[in-house]
Amino acid sequence: MAEFFFMGGYAAYVWPVYGLALLVVVGLVGQSLLDYRRQLRLVSELESKAGGRARRAARTHRSDA
């Protein structure tokens, strides 16, 4: 198992690559979902204040993956 992590001596280059790839993917997914949730909250807040005028719009988004 150890020599797997040793990566033939290039561990210092291979693992940062996969680490960075993980970071970028998690960062992208995280930011996208957080932003989506934030806008959803803002819309429902503003719509509840502005009366149910656009109640229909709020009903169509079910929470997804």
Added chain:
Amino acid sequence: MRRAFSAVLMRDLRLATRAGGGGGMAVFFFLIVVTIVPLGIGPDLNLLAMIAPGMLWVGLLLSALLTLDRLFQADFEDGSMDILMMGDLPLEALVAAKAVGHWLTTGLPLVIAAPLLGLLLNLDESAYPPLMLAMLLGSPALSFLGTIGAALTVGVRRGGLLASLLVMPFYIPVLIFGVGAASAATSAMPSGVYGQSLSLLGAVSLVSLVVGPVAAAVALRANLR
């Protein structure tokens, strides 16, 4: 009085980070300036390594100049300048607050970006610490001296370009001592040069902390009255 100073500073920081702040633009410009150098000179790594400190400093200067004209112009155009000039806060302190704001939103990000851009220019490993130290020491001078150019060109159409031209000569000592400090640590310079240029750079910065606000305040009074 201190409350007014920090109010102006905090407002500038908030504005810079909020709608398309200036800081990000300056770093982006710095990135492009440093990238086109090898495209112009060629990808020869040894040549690039030699000119890297100089090019990084020139890039820093140009990027700092870029965001100068908005320093007072934005407030002048929307009428805030009238209010800022009618407070207990003396004009010199107002200019200092603006300069510190400019340094935090533009100068500091540039100094932090510089070593990353050093990679592009194949900067020698040993040159990173001196470069960072020299830039940290010299960049406040860019902001404080820059306020003079910004103050002189408030209300002038296309003032930004003029501001850069007016201020560039003041930047030359900063450039010379900065590059001296950054490259002294690497190339075969007489040993004393590094310490010398650092201390001269520090001196220039200290002087500019005083000269900048005072001169800019006079310029503002002359320009806006």
Added chain:
Amino acid sequence: MSHTATSLTITDLACERGARRVFDGLSLSLEGGEALVLTGPNGVGKSSLLRQIAGLVEVSSGSISLAPADEDHPMAARLHYVGHLDALKPAMSVHETARFWADFYGGAADVMPALDAFDLVPLATLPVAYLSAGQKRRLGLSRLLLASRVLWLLDEPTVGLDTASIERLKGLMEAHLEGGGMIMAATHLDLGLAQARHFNLADVARQVTA
């Protein structure tokens, strides 16, 4: 906010904008609790006079003094000037803007009363970019209440305001006058202030030769 025995005296004031002499030999005085409405055609120098008093425009000759003398505050820091521009930053919210002015003036920390006086509380969290012209004007005027200053210099304050806001402004001006404050306003709309004197700048302005 009360002000004691204050007065503004202007003697033999002249004003030049570029090569043009806008007016000269202008003298007037204003006591605490008095309002002065500046009238006269456009270009006669109403705004220039207000800006000169505010210290924003050069005083070529003559003098402006605000009694009682106050050493530790420059004259400009003892008055409010509301010009045509509202001095607002689109990216900042209504509350943040008022908060900034309050901090800059060294006024009260709680800005809500000033916003409430101009019916801006419901919009407090809204960025200025989303405000209408009238709402921006009211926010600009709200800084009058953020720091107690003896002299109000108002340049066309009612531009863009709806009738309700004009009534509100009138009420605030009367309260300021009762507190011993002074107001000098350049406006065409008759604010109907009881204690207002009128001053036509045309009498003083030089006949600008063609």
Added chain:
Amino acid sequence: MSTLSTSQRLQAFANPTRFMSLSGRILGPMAAVTALLLLSGLYFALLDSPPDYQQGETVRIMYVHVPSAWLAMMGYMIMAGASAIGLIFRHPLADVCAKSAAPIGAAFTFLALVTGSLWGKPMWGTWWVWDARLTSMLILLFLYLGYIALWATIEEPARAARGAAVLALVGALNVPIIHYSVVWWNTLHQPASVFRMGGPTIAASMLTPLMLMALGFTMLFVTLLLVRMRAEILRRRVRGLLLAKADM
């Protein structure tokens, strides 16, 4: 979902509220497929493929670097295509798509650049070499950042959309020109390009991880694009509600 003909389905994506409900339904499965592809890709890339006889284990960097470079290019093409549709057909969702695609594309470009540099260090001994491909990728990043900055500075969405669309199209036009000039510039100074990215032929055993990772990244791109488009549609609704609130 009723069986819609493809053109109907595309049409259905046109108006925002239809798009919101449709994308809401398919996001779940798409996320699952993306995760599956990425995990299997990782398995093959790290565990079940041999080291390269020349580069040894560093060839595993290729399984991240090459797909992200492809996605960087694909992202920009999507942006340019959406911008063209937006300008020509006034499609309501086109600029939402272009604006949402840009940050994802930029992230993949950044990933390609850094992994390229990490791949270069063991090969050439320095973190950055002005290799034609890496340099073009860097300039592509500038195009992305410029596009994103333009959106950030113009306040009003409609005006920002038109400007950004023009910028994306001009950018797309210039990408080949820039790439060619950089390649020419590179050969001008260094006759033989020292390193061919990805090697002349890719052994079969390396193809599976590469394809899986590429598919996984592509699915990730499309899934995130839908999520960000939904967020952008809501963001514009928030802006409308704020404006309405100011008028009350």
